């Protein structure tokens with residue numbers, strides 16, 4: 182009962198340990214983009230001055 | 234598998250555990266709401282409802298990280314065992330905090346949406362093809378669904394209804410939920426490096442949990458692989474020296490390819506019993522003998538040394554194995570006796586009076602057809 186459990190556990194965590202750091206890195210490096218219907222006046226600075 | 238329901242009832246420990254959790258959560262929320270605007274200019278500009286949504290979201294993430302760290306920590310150091318005891322309440326409270334976060338999102342972000350809130354949540358953003366701007370909310374929904382199912386099935390009723398192997402497998406989906414939450418935060422509030430504090434929290438969480446789980450997993454599999462050496466006779470393994478076993482404690486051996494076996498010493502007797510607790514597969518061999526009962530270190534399920542059964546009214550049963558001494562070496566048969574079979578524990582010759590080298594045979598109980606090679610030191 183425990184051996185298959187340990188194999189599944191190892192597979193899951195190996196996958197998470199590889200995928201999650203990659204995903205976090207990719208999203209940190211991604212250029213923030215406003216969605217097409219974003220309002221023209223915004224508080225967040227990356228939009229380029231906005232309401233500032 | 235037993236069909237008996239044996240809920241671990243309420244007791245003082247649990248109330249204290251839950252009180253600490255709830256007070257800790259409340260302190261976090263209050264600190265977040267009061268300190269964030271002081272510490273960060275950005276946070277000071279944010280409306281109160283958004284601030285609340287963030288407080289509960291980050292608390293849910295923090296709690297999920299902690300609850301997932303308890304398992305491996307308890308494997309690495311027994312001082313973390315008290316945290317494991319009531320881990321399920323921790324999980325349920327985490328699910329409640331996450332729900333509060335989600336409700337806050339729906340209340341605020343979609344409060345003025347012309348479409349119904351839930352529909353808006355799923356349809357407002359469909360940019361599945363990009364990283365920054367990805368509809369990360371869907372990942373939060375997926376994680377919350379899993380957390381809700383796990384919280385709903387956390388009671389021992391479901392454990393015995395679904396059987397421990399199925400329940401265990403179901404509850405492993407919490408790792409998937411954790412992955413979804415990390416993506417939820419990475420693709421949402423973290424995207425484009427907008428929030429360094431949150432990014433640091435998420436990176437630390439991922440690094441800590443992946444390391445803890447991979448290291449403990451590797452240790453467990455190494456222990457499995459290093460099966461106990463075979464004894465001279467086929468079907469028996471050499472688990473260790475009798476002098477290694479402290480009173481009321483156990484050493485643990487492993488049959489090649491099989492489950493681990495714990496050998497307990499209680500007074501002048503030795504007992505070989507499955508190392509896998511029938512409650513949630515806890516490591517019985519790391520527990521001790523309490524008032525004559527072999528007691529699991531995780532939630533305190535107890536088993537009688539003589540037949541591996543929980544005392545009435547409970548009906549759990551685990552396997553016992555024939556055992557013998559070869560000089561001072563403890564040898565255990567790799568085939569257990571049938572569940573519930575009475576198998577008199579082995580008396581260590583010359584350990585204490587009455588000094589009879591042969592174990593006494595108890596009054597008739599269900600008799601075992603001794604499965605291993607016949608051994609006259611094992612009374613059936």
Ligand code: HEM
Pocket residue numbers: 286287288290291292293294297331334335338339342354370372373374375376377380414417418421422423431
């Ligand atoms: C129905 C489910 C969920 C929805 C709709 C949802 C939605 C959101 C939204 C809209 C944000 C704000 C993003 C931003 O400020 O840019 C957010 C942030 C966040 N969510 Fe969720 N979420 C859900 C479930 C969860 C769950 C289950 C967790 C964790 C266990 C979680 C953890 C977080 C965290 C840590 C943040 C960042 C908070 C911060 O800015 O400090 N969410 N979520």
Ligand code: FES
Pocket residue numbers: 510511512513514515516529530531532533534
């Ligand atoms: S695993 Fe819960 S008592 Fe053993």
